[in-house]
Amino acid sequence: MDGVWRTIKGRRVFIKNGETPTEAFKRQYINEEKISKNQKEQIEKSENEIYSLNIEYLYAIDENGNVSKFSSNLPNAVLKKDIDLSKVKNAICVHNHPSGSCFSPGDIFTFVDYDMKETRVICKQNDKIVEYSFKKDKNFDYTFTYPEFKKNFDKNKKNLIKEVNSGNMTVDYANKMLSESSEKWFNENSSKYNFIYKKEIKGWKRKDT
Numbered sequence: 743m744d745g746v747w748r749t750i751k752g753r754r755v756f757i758k759n760g761e762t763p764t765e766a767f768k769r770q771y772i773n774e775e776k777i778s779k780n781q782k783e784q785i786e787k788s789e790n791e792i793y794s795l796n797i798e799y800l801y802a803i804d805e806n807g808n809v810s811k812f813s814s815n816l817p818n819a820v821l822k823k824d825i826d827l828s829k830v831k832n833a834i835c836v837h838n839h840p841s842g843s844c845f846s847p848g849d850i851f852t853f854v855d856y857d858m859k860e861t862r863v864i865c866k867q868n869d870k871i872v873e874y875s876f877k878k879d880k881n882f883d884y885t886f887t888y889p890e891f892k893k894n895f896d897k898n899k900k901n902l903i904k905e906v907n908s909g910n911m912t913v914d915y916a917n918k919m920l921s922e923s924s925e926k927w928f929n930e931n932s933s934k935y936n937f938i939y940k941k942e943i944k945g946w947k948r949k950d951t
């Protein structure tokens with residue numbers, strides 16, 4: 743998908759070719775405007791609380807701003823058995839990625855499986871704090887979104903593992919490349935499969951620097 747990034751009302755907006763800036767802004771931010779003030783505040787607070795942790799946490803924030811916190815004490819997953827699914831259903835869910843990467847295929851699978859309203863990842867990337875978000879648009883096509891993303895992810899991962907094993911690349915660099923290939927996939931396929939994806943760099947000062 744070709745297009746350009748612009749800053750509109752202080753937000754980074756990806757304008758696809760043939761789309762007006764207003765259309766692009768609406769596509770990426772209109773649903774967010776429906777979030778209650780309390781829910782929005784609790785999301786920010788939750789993200790700030792977990793972004794720098796080395797263990798993965800999943801916080802579910804309901805429309806009234808009630809926060810439910812879950813963890814399996816693992817660096818790369820929160821297991822289904824440790825999550826109260828009734829709290830996650832229809833909630834905006836935020837989890838941290840200690841690895842600093844974009845969504846995994848499992849994140850997209852659980853988004854649908856758990857019936858979330860929106861899923862977000864908050865993480866550190868160098869000196870920045872980055873938030874990824876994913877939610878349905880009208881006519882969201884799950885049938886293809888998950889398998890197609892997973893296929894792309896697995897193919898890239900396999901190639902990168904080869905590079906690491908042959909000594910051409912460090913593991914850290916390969917992880918960064920994998921994350922970037924996922925970002926590219928989400929940007930290129932949002933209108934094809936009707937989902938809303940965005941990446942936002944937070945303006946907060948990092949706690950650990």
Ligand SMILES: [Zn+2]
Binds near residue numbers: 837839
């Ligand atoms: Zn995840």
